[in-house]
Amino acid sequence: MSRPTRAFRAALAALALLAAGPALPRPAAAAEQLVVAGSTDIDAMAPVLKAFEALYPEMRVIYHERETVGLYEEVLDGTLLPPPDVVISSATDLQIRLVNDGFSRPHVSEATRRLPDWAIWRDEAFGFTFEPLVFVVNPAEIDGDDVPRTRERLAALISGDPAFRGRVATYDIRQSGIGYLMASFDQSAMSDFWPFVARVAEGGLMTACCAGEVVELVASGKAAVGYNVLGSYAHARKAAGAPIEIVYPEDFMFVIARVAFIMKDAPNVAAAELFIDFLLSEAAQRVFAHESMLSAIDPAITDGLGQTTIRAAARGPIRPIPLNAALLAMTDPLRRQRFVDLWSQVTGKSPAE
Known part of the structure; x- marks a missing residue:
């Protein structure tokens, strides 16, 4: 029997991911490039980016890795090249400041509506992990x-x-x-x-x-x-x-939740919206928890280590940091x-x- 082609293997990987959760919409038109700027280490993001590309092989993801403050300043100055479609950071206050100051655009979908109230702000800032x-x-x-x-x-x-x-x-x-x-x-x-x-x-x-x-x-x-x-x-x-x-x-x-938003002037809006929904999907949440070691915001998904959730393992009060205007003061x-x-x-x- 001949060896399966790369396209066939990619199709199988996509089917496996889709089987892990509800089907995700496809972009209206194929986007060749999606640019993500983030403070998360590339080693932690790589498994999720790879899973996204496997599900949508017509896309190529470019990832800018920056420290939180440097990322914030480069978004303010518009000096990231190529310009990002999506921005991700663990500095939730800086993300909320950028959203408040008009750097983001709203996105509403079935995936974003499932988020807890504390993890979403103005349908523009979306928390996708649950990290103690x-x-x-x-x-x-x-x-x-x-x-x-x-x-x-x-x-x-x-x-x-x-x-x-x-x-x-x-x-x-x-x-x-x-x-x-x-x-x-x-x-x-x-x-x-x-x-x-x-x-x-x-x-x-x-x-x-x-x-x-x-x-x-x-x-x-x-x-x-x-x-x-x-x-x-x-x-x-x-x-x-x-x-x-x-x-x-x-x-x-x-x-804290790592926070993602879509840039207001994102070159590839459809791909950016698709990526946000993918981050919140069961498939991506499992990759975060089991391969990236970034605890899932979905409470039903285990942490990939002790086969338990942070909520179950904690011995004291848990205080999620809510995404809201109060962060602006900081x-x-x-x-x-x-x-x-x-x-x-x-x-x-x-x-x-």
Whole structure:
């Protein structure tokens, strides 16, 4: 028997994806190119982009990977080339600012109508993952009984044992959009936020631009604990063999959704709408959960690791960050600068470092 052709294999892959969920509409006209700009690592996005191209082999996806703040600034300036059709970021406040300022266009479909209210705004911003902010621990550095499971226990560990001082790693909020966002939400939830920051920063605070670097500091043993780390990256590194343990904080746990929107002047609107619906489809959600380690926003889909959902595994309150106009306040430049300056002062960092 002759070997199946590439087109035949692509057709089989498309049929397999369609079998995993409701059929998706096809674009009115074939779009040769779809451009996506995102802050999500290409390694995490690649399986979903590949699945999309398998389902629609007439399309080719170009993916711009940027840090959250850099992505925001390039969208503002219009300097991304080729211009994007879809923009994706974990910095939900910056995404909401772009939507509010007229950079997006609405899209309504069966897929978007299924989203929970907190994960959609003005039919223009769409949350498509459900990712917790976790503690990451190196078990070779901290005995099981000492593993912090609340923020108070983390602060007590650092304050009470000189061996752990200067060995907490977290996002550098001076350059990380998600770091600034999460620190801002911590402040809103904690009456003792600034004393907490001072305690965990005793002896120095290790900071990094992004989740992968924070996890690496912990995995290498340079840091004993990583704080406020996106759980998706931590799970992916652990699955790849990194010597870390992941702790869902028990006092409260924020959850963010990566947010996608269609550019107002998207060159390929039909393809962009199709891609948004694909991100929200059962087929793509399973790829996110099982291959990309980005927890699905669909509560029926397991996380691909422990065959459970975050909602079932959490031992404390879960607080999803809603997509709404309240996030706009966090993008105010003066507010941001005051917050960063105070954080820098408390942690002993230079604001301009």
